[in-house]
Amino acid sequence: MLFICSNNKVDMGWSLPALLALATLGSAQLQETCLSVEEDPYLLFGTKTAYIFANRGLPNNNRAHEVPGCQPVAFWMMQRHGSHNPEADEIERLQNLTDLKNNIISNYRNSNFRNTNNRICVSDVKILEHWQYNPRHNLSFAGDLTSDGYLSAQQLAQAFKRKYPELFTDNRHNYLFKYVKESRLSTTFRAFSEGIFKTMIDSDDLPKENDEKLLRPYKFCNAWTKSTEENPDSPSQRTIFESKYEYKQMVTNVSLRLGFNYDVDAAVVRGIYLMCRYNKAWDVTQISPWCAAFTREDLRRLEYAEDLETYYKYGYGNDLNKKVGCAYVKDMMSFFSKHVENEMPQQPQVMVHLTEAPAILLALGAMATHQDTVPLTGDNYHSAAIQARKWASSKMAPFNANLAAVLYKCTLNGNFQINDQYQVLLLENERPISLDWCRVGLCEWSQVVSKLGEVANACDLEACNGATAIGQFVAITVALVFFAVRSLV
Ligand SMILES: *[C@@H]1O[C@H](CO)[C@@H](O)[C@H](O)[C@H]1NC(C)=O
Ligand SMILES: *[C@@H]1O[C@H](CO)[C@@H](O)[C@H](O)[C@H]1NC(C)=O
Ligand SMILES: *[C@@H]1O[C@H](CO)[C@@H](O)[C@H](O)[C@H]1NC(C)=O
Numbered sequence: 001m002l003f004i005c006s007n008n009k010v011d012m013g014w015s016l017p018a019l020l021a022l023a024t025l026g027s028a029q030l031q032e033t034c035l036s037v038e039e040d041p042y043l044l045f046g047t048k049t050a051y052i053f054a055n056r057g058l059p060n061n062n063r064a065h066e067v068p069g070c071q072p073v074a075f076w077m078m079q080r081h082g083s084h085n086p087e088a089d090e091i092e093r094l095q096n097l098t099d100l101k102n103n104i105i106s107n108y109r110n111s112n113f114r115n116t117n118n119r120i121c122v123s124d125v126k127i128l129e130h131w132q133y134n135p136r137h138n139l140s141f142a143g144d145l146t147s148d149g150y151l152s153a154q155q156l157a158q159a160f161k162r163k164y165p166e167l168f169t170d171n172r173h174n175y176l177f178k179y180v181k182e183s184r185l186s187t188t189f190r191a192f193s194e195g196i197f198k199t200m201i202d203s204d205d206l207p208k209e210n211d212e213k214l215l216r217p218y219k220f221c222n223a224w225t226k227s228t229e230e231n232p233d234s235p236s237q238r239t240i241f242e243s244k245y246e247y248k249q250m251v252t253n254v255s256l257r258l259g260f261n262y263d264v265d266a267a268v269v270r271g272i273y274l275m276c277r278y279n280k281a282w283d284v285t286q287i288s289p290w291c292a293a294f295t296r297e298d299l300r301r302l303e304y305a306e307d308l309e310t311y312y313k314y315g316y317g318n319d320l321n322k323k324v325g326c327a328y329v330k331d332m333m334s335f336f337s338k339h340v341e342n343e344m345p346q347q348p349q350v351m352v353h354l355t356e357a358p359a360i361l362l363a364l365g366a367m368a369t370h371q372d373t374v375p376l377t378g379d380n381y382h383s384a385a386i387q388a389r390k391w392a393s394s395k396m397a398p399f400n401a402n403l404a405a406v407l408y409k410c411t412l413n414g415n416f417q418i419n420d421q422y423q424v425l426l427l428e429n430e431r432p433i434s435l436d437w438c439r440v441g442l443c444e445w446s447q448v449v450s451k452l453g454e455v456a457n458a459c460d461l462e463a464c465n466g467a468t469a470i471g472q473f474v475a476i477t478v479a480l481v482f483f484a485v486r487s488l489v
Helices: 017-025 088-095 097-109 122-129 147-163 183-197 222-228 237-242 245-257 266-282 289-293 296-313 320-341 357-366 445-457 462-488
Strands: 070-080 175-178 350-355 402-410 422-428 442-444
Touching: 070 147, 070 320, 070 357, 088 097, 088 266, 097 122, 097 266, 122 289, 147 183, 175 183, 183 350, 222 320, 222 462, 237 245, 237 296, 245 266, 245 296, 266 289, 266 296, 296 357, 320 350, 320 357, 320 402, 320 445, 320 462, 350 357, 357 402, 422 445, 442 445
Parallel strands: 070 350, 175 350
Antiparallel strands: 070 402, 402 422, 422 442
16 A cells, blocks of 8 residues: 655655755645555565565464474574675665765756656655665675674574474584584574573584585586576576566656656666665664665565576576485485484484575475476566465575474374374474475475485485586696696796
8 A cells, every 4th residue: 555645744854945845835736655654565575585574473372393292303404694784796886876865866856757646755755865875884894794683593593492492402512503604604603502502602612514515515516507697698587577568667667756867777776676675674673765766566576586586596497406405405304314213312403504595495495395386487477376476585585584394203192193203394484384295394204204305315416517527627627737837837
């Protein structure tokens, strides 16, 4: 629902008196849409969605973890980092918004609107006027976790600990943490472990693994890297979508709304979108003036463009993705198998990957979740299947996204609904995953072995090998030639 803001309601603290006079003058004819104060704003921003927006309505007394007749014996999870500062390659684009802001204000001042039914309202311009690029978002802190990102990771650790106190104990040997040693993930590890142990502990004391080859198999898969590069001869579905009328119309409407006499560059619109979604992730309660550039429908198109990208890069759009994502399923299966094969409790009991969006998306794909009947393409945006698509990065990989699997050991007469002594509960962002071979996220171990065990057993990254072998051969040849040349001089 759009909120129509009438000009005479503008508060008098307005620091552009000329602007106000102008706005009041035109108030008889103008109906300005104030998008910043929309009652039910659209807050699904793809992989830059705040966890609480992606996971609305999660019941506080969520009892999915209580399985009658069963005790949790092992816990495996992938936890994505939370919101972060702009990346090094985004800083300039976002700094440039200062010039854009000045242009928008002067457009407003000059009443530079082609379409008076589609123009930014005075209070949105006013919020924009107060916006400044945060100078701390510079190269020194590029990509670092924000304080909200830190707190959210702590809170999630505490939430899981509350549900599984028998596994999340104070014994550090119960844990194994896996993450690549990078600032954002190391900080997420600190936050998460602080959430578990309720105090800053010496992270050197906690068992952990940092092998990037195991944690980011896709980065070491030449065939995968090749297949994700943009090919000028066959443009990506995202590029196709962005060349369509549906997308261009969004760019036109945003340009009109901001008072430009021409369509601004699509890259400028992407910059505005980036700032808008960062703003709403850094502080979920603050209004972002940049989000006021977009209607709900504009945001849904921008979201679809990113879904197209993730669908082909990490999802069902490319068969190779399952063959890479299986590495995470294999990790989970070998962890659980140890617990099932040994009657005695095993250490570790809790395995936590601190990770990023590609890994979560690849793992969800390898588990065959979020599968659509119709492939996402650049030209089916308006189809009903796509409007109701299951592949949605806003829901699958928001900030702090998590994918958890809990192994339960049951007494067979304790729960008449189950057949196996072992059960696995699959949770996505704390909710049971719906899979047709499980009951509300709870899956028989025999089914897990047949469905996910099969994925794990077939997982050898063979599909990457062809290209890797050539890559290695070239590297060795180059090294030999280099060596030969060096020995000559
Ligand atoms: C930022 O603005 C400058 C000056 O207009 C321009 O040359 C540069 O390409 C812009 N950078 C980005 C990343 O948009
Ligand atoms: C980034 O900002 C901080 C704080 O304002 C400052 O100390 C630091 O020198 C800046 N770094 C760069 C690369 O500009
Ligand atoms: C753009 O504006 C036109 C005219 O107001 C409207 O019909 C159309 O649905 C809008 N497009 C988007 C993407 O919101």
